[in-house]
Amino acid sequence: MEQLAIMGGTPVRETPIAYGRQYIDDADIQAVVETLKGDYLTGGPKIAALEKKLCEVTGARYAVAVSNGTAALHLAALAAGFGEGDEVIVSSITFAASSNCVLYCGAKPVFADIKSDTYNVDPQSIRSLITPRTRGIVAVDFTGQAVEHDAIEAICREHGLVFIEDAAHAIGTKYKGRPVGSMADMTCFSFHPVKTVTGGEGGAITTNDEQLYRKLMLLRTHGITRDPEQMVHPTDAGWYNEQVELGYNYRITDFQAALLLSQLDKLDRFAARRKEIVKMYDAAFQDVPEIQVQREIPESETTRHLYILRLNLDRLTCDRRQFFDALRAENICPQVHYLPVYWHSYYEKLGYEKGICPNAEAYYEASMSIPLYYSLSDEDVLDVIRAVKKLIEFYRK
Numbered sequence: 001m002e003q004l005a006i007m008g009g010t011p012v013r014e015t016p017i018a019y020g021r022q023y024i025d026d027a028d029i030q031a032v033v034e035t036l037k038g039d040y041l042t043g044g045p046k047i048a049a050l051e052k053k054l055c056e057v058t059g060a061r062y063a064v065a066v067s068n069g070t071a072a073l074h075l076a077a078l079a080a081g082f083g084e085g086d087e088v089i090v091s092s093i094t095f096a097a098s099s100n101c102v103l104y105c106g107a108k109p110v111f112a113d114i115k116s117d118t119y120n121v122d123p124q125s126i127r128s129l130i131t132p133r134t135r136g137i138v139a140v141d142f143t144g145q146a147v148e149h150d151a152i153e154a155i156c157r158e159h160g161l162v163f164i165e166d167a168a169h170a171i172g173t174k175y176k177g178r179p180v181g182s183m184a185d186m187t188c189f190s191f192h193p194v195k196t197v198t199g200g201e202g203g204a205i206t207t208n209d210e211q212l213y214r215k216l217m218l219l220r221t222h223g224i225t226r227d228p229e230q231m232v233h234p235t236d237a238g239w240y241n242e243q244v245e246l247g248y249n250y251r252i253t254d255f256q257a258a259l260l261l262s263q264l265d266k267l268d269r270f271a272a273r274r275k276e277i278v279k280m281y282d283a284a285f286q287d288v289p290e291i292q293v294q295r296e297i298p299e300s301e302t303t304r305h306l307y308i309l310r311l312n313l314d315r316l317t318c319d320r321r322q323f324f325d326a327l328r329a330e331n332i333c334p335q336v337h338y339l340p341v342y343w344h345s346y347y348e349k350l351g352y353e354k355g356i357c358p359n360a361e362a363y364y365e366a367s368m369s370i371p372l373y374y375s376l377s378d379e380d381v382l383d384v385i386r387a388v389k390k391l392i393e394f395y396r397k
């Protein structure tokens with residue numbers, strides 16, 4: 001349905017801007033074309049090169065590139081050994097995949113609340129949910145901001161838990177100077193086009209643990225090995241490979257890996273521009289009492305994936321829905337990240353009830369993501385700011 005801008009006036013922009021989009025340059029295109037002309041479309045050298053590059057970028061000892069971020073989470077949950085009867089504590093404000101990976105393994109996700117100022121998972125909430133069945137934590141670097149590693153790692157050490165970091169938003173972010181990807185037991189990345197770097201689709205797991213690394217490599221390709229040391233019936237027959245686990249085909253292609261290698265060359269530029277845009281938004285919204293600006297913990301040096309516009313609804317005459325629609329009518333296309341995972345009807349069917357994470361639910365009711373991506377011009381950013389301020393004026397109590 002076409003929407004008129006509020007007050008019937010002309011929208012702030014003539015052409016719509018989405019909340020996120022990829023940036024592809026000639027070097028990216030050339031990298032893909034060269035790979036397509038080469039010998040390997042999959043299973044070739046670009047994948048190993050990508051994994052080496054991911055180790056350099058994240059400081060991790062090992063990286064396993066896979067077909068997407070969800071596959072990365074699934075393999076991490078399997079490698080962690082989650083299964084029937086286990087509980088895994090998961091951030092409540094995240095994409096469903098962070099929690100679905102626990103269900104894939106037959107284990108039970110238990111949702112932790114967020115902090116109402118950083119929107120990241122609250123370590124105190126995690127602590128309050130630990131039972132004798134708890135085996136691990138899936139913590140999301142929401143918007144790209146690093147989770148509170150010191151606190152979460154302490155909980156994991158104390159209770160012998162596996163720490164899986166969902167860093168789908170957070171490539172390029174550091175915590176106390178250490179890159180995301182080098183700290184948790186396993187860190188999962190996504191390279192979907194809205195994320196900071198893209199392979200079209202793509203994902204990866206990084207780890208410093210050799211055992212986990214070997215397990216992840218095995219599970220990525222059906223659980224089949226060519227390494228006699230991993231076989232139950234080793235032989236030196238040239239054709240022989242053996243399936244020793246139930247794995248999957250979660251391989252990424254070589255042309256996606258080539259695109260990702262080329263994208264990662266631009267990560268510093270991508271990160272710098274994202275930071276500039278966040279600064280412009282923060283400066284514009286800092287002193288607007290109708291808007292709550294996301295707090296950053298000083299430990300996180302963040303490459304921001306999302307910019308959250310959170311409304312102080314008690315100062316406005318509209319609800320989030322009205323503001324969202326009105327912003328769209330201005331040709332600024334926001335998105336909402338995210339429905340608390342357990343509000344999805346599938347989770348409702350599993351027996352999860354509303355009310356378990358009050359901060360997450362209050363956050364959800366008042367928030368939306370506004371455009372943030374590398375190729376936004378200053379003029380685009382100013383349009384977004386103008387549109388938001390126009391609506392705040394209009395809906396102010």
Ligand SMILES: *Cc1c(COP(=O)(O)O)cnc(C)c1O
Nearest residue numbers: 068069070095097168190191192
């Ligand atoms: C994008 C995303 C995923 C899933 O990644 P895909 O590559 O789309 O499978 C998982 N977790 C979070 C937080 C995400 O944003």
